Structure formats: structure tokens, C-alpha cells
Amino acid sequence: MSLVPVLKVNNLSTHFHTRHGVIKAADRVSFTVAAGKTLGLVGESGCGKSVTALSILRLIEPPGRILSGEVWLNGCNLLKLPPGQLRQVRGREIALVFQDPLTSLNPVLTIGTQLAETIVSHEEVSRAEARRRVAELLLRVGLPDPERLMRLYPFQLSGGMRQRVMMAMALSLRPKVLIADEPTTALDVTVQAQILAELKRLQEELGMAIILITHDLGVVAAMADEVAVMYAGSIVERGPVAQVFDRPAHPYTRALLRSVPRLGREELVPVVGQPPLLLNLPAHCAFLPRCPQAGAACWGEKPELREIGPGHAAACHRLFPRAS
Ligand code: SF4
Structure with missing residues (x-):
């Protein structure tokens, strides 16, 4: 994003140490969001979207632990802020809306x-x-x-x-930043549209940055400027919404987009297979068992997120055959 970011997340990793092994719920997650802009964080259930949101606000409970990373807001790294200052930042500078208001309201x-x-x-x-x-x-x-x-x-x-x-x-x-975690998922379509329209209007009024966490790509298309696609705890593609949706580079993004209805397209193709358990993830690309384009190189190291165009990055060996 070329605009000055209000929130910058760098290499954020949150793991859960259980007696069955380590769950890498968020693994080296990085993104930025600028004032007045919306970043859509998308992916299937359990891909690490909500853990990323909770980690940004340091609301992770044991056995979860933020292992590494930085969350910069207004020149402060929230992960290093003393608890008293952090309480002041929460709500005033950065706020969170959950999917289920009944559990959040007293x-x-x-x-x-x-x-x-x-x-x-x-x-x-x-x-x-x-x-x-x-x-x-x-x-x-x-x-x-x-x-x-x-x-x-x-x-x-x-x-x-x-x-x-x-x-x-x-x-x-x-707040300068609002994190909205599936804010309208439990509501019917009409109410959802009204609430999202109001959110957009308030964003314009307040100049707030929004991180919109959702599994609904239609909501992202309508609301977001940028999108980050998460799979198995990592961002696998990130870029401007129009670019990512028109020319998706990562096989998972392509599969996700084929699985949602679009005007003029009759056939919906579900993403084959199941997302992996985040427990003891393989060292190679986590999408490999479901990927129609997997090749020999994919059994090597996990691919890094790399630039494929201005502001557009993806993590796939197929995109960088010689360098990978
Ligand atoms: S690295 Fe290989 S397995 Fe992973 S998404 Fe790319 S082509 Fe598919």
C-alpha cells in the first residue's frame, strides 16, 4: 500500500503449545493498513484470521503465546507496550467488533x-x-x-x-483502527448490507482504517481496498482487491474465488479436500495436498510471500520457478 500505514504488522507469529504438539495459528503474518482504507483478511474457518486479530490487541490467552513480531500503531510497538498503556490504546486507538455481540455485551x-x-x-x-x-x-x-x-x-x-x-x-x-471479526455473519442478508453500508459511511466520516475479517469474498469485494488471503496460519496472497480478484496468483486464491457465485458464471467449484490441522504443520507448502498445480519443487521449503507486481505478493514456488 503506497499510503502511509496507520497500522503495520510485521512477522507476527502466535503459537499454541498443547500436549499434542504446537499449533502454529499465525505464522509470520505481515500487512499494513492506511487511514481511511479497508483490508479484508479472508480464508476458511480456522486459518488464523481471528488469532491474528487477537494477537494484534494482545488478547491471546494461554496456552497461546505471541512468539515474535511487531505491531506498530502511532509509532508504538503494541507488543512491547506496558499493560497500563496498552489498556489505554485498546478502545481509544484500536477497537475490535466480534461476530457474536451477546458474548461481548454484559x-x-x-x-x-x-x-x-x-x-x-x-x-x-x-x-x-x-x-x-x-x-x-x-x-x-x-x-x-x-x-x-x-x-x-x-x-x-x-x-x-x-x-x-x-x-x-x-x-x-x-479509534484510528477498527478490527471487525465477521461482524455480520450471523445476520440476514438485508441487515448485513445495511450494517456494512453504515460501517463504510462511518469510516469515511472518521477516517478510520478497518481490518475486516471474513470468509465472505462478496463482502470483501464490496468493502475492502486490499485483501490478504490466509491459509494454514500464513498469508499466501496479498494485494489490491481488484487485482487479486481479477488476476489471482496463488492456487488457493483461485480455488476460493471459483467456489463463490459470480454473475454470469453458472458452475461453482468447491475447494477440494479439507484445510490442514494447524497442529504440526509440514515444512513444505501447506496447500500441497489440495493443490492442482503441485510439482516436485513444492516438496521443498515452505514458499515465502514475494512481490509479483506493485503491491501484489504471493507465496507459491510455481510463481518463481528458478529462484525457488
Ligand atoms: S507451492 Fe506448489 S503446492 Fe504450494 S500452492 Fe504453489 S504450486 Fe501449489
């Missing part, structure tokens, strides 16, 4: 109380001022009658309303 507090609490715990404002801002935020995310809504508990709201409340909570401190 069931015994009203919507108004928990949103206002987020604001007063990070900023020196009165509770009355915080509640005024909450009402404004709820309107902004498309929830009418905010005064009434603020008196309700999470279980009294529909799934779509809860997701909008989560969005309001994430945006309450006007």
Missing part, C-alpha cells in the same frame, strides 16, 4: 450504562456527557429512539440491533 447492564462506561473509563468526561455521546452514536449506527434503547438490556434487542450496539461501542472512542 447481560446485566443496560445498553446506555455499558456504552457510557466505555467512554468514562478512557476519557475525562461526566457521565451525563458520556450518555449524550452514546445517544448520538446510537443514532449514527442507525438505531432510532436512542433514549429508550439505552434503558434496555442486550437480551431485549434483535441480533441486528445488538451488532449495531457493538459497533457503537467500538466507535465510541473514535
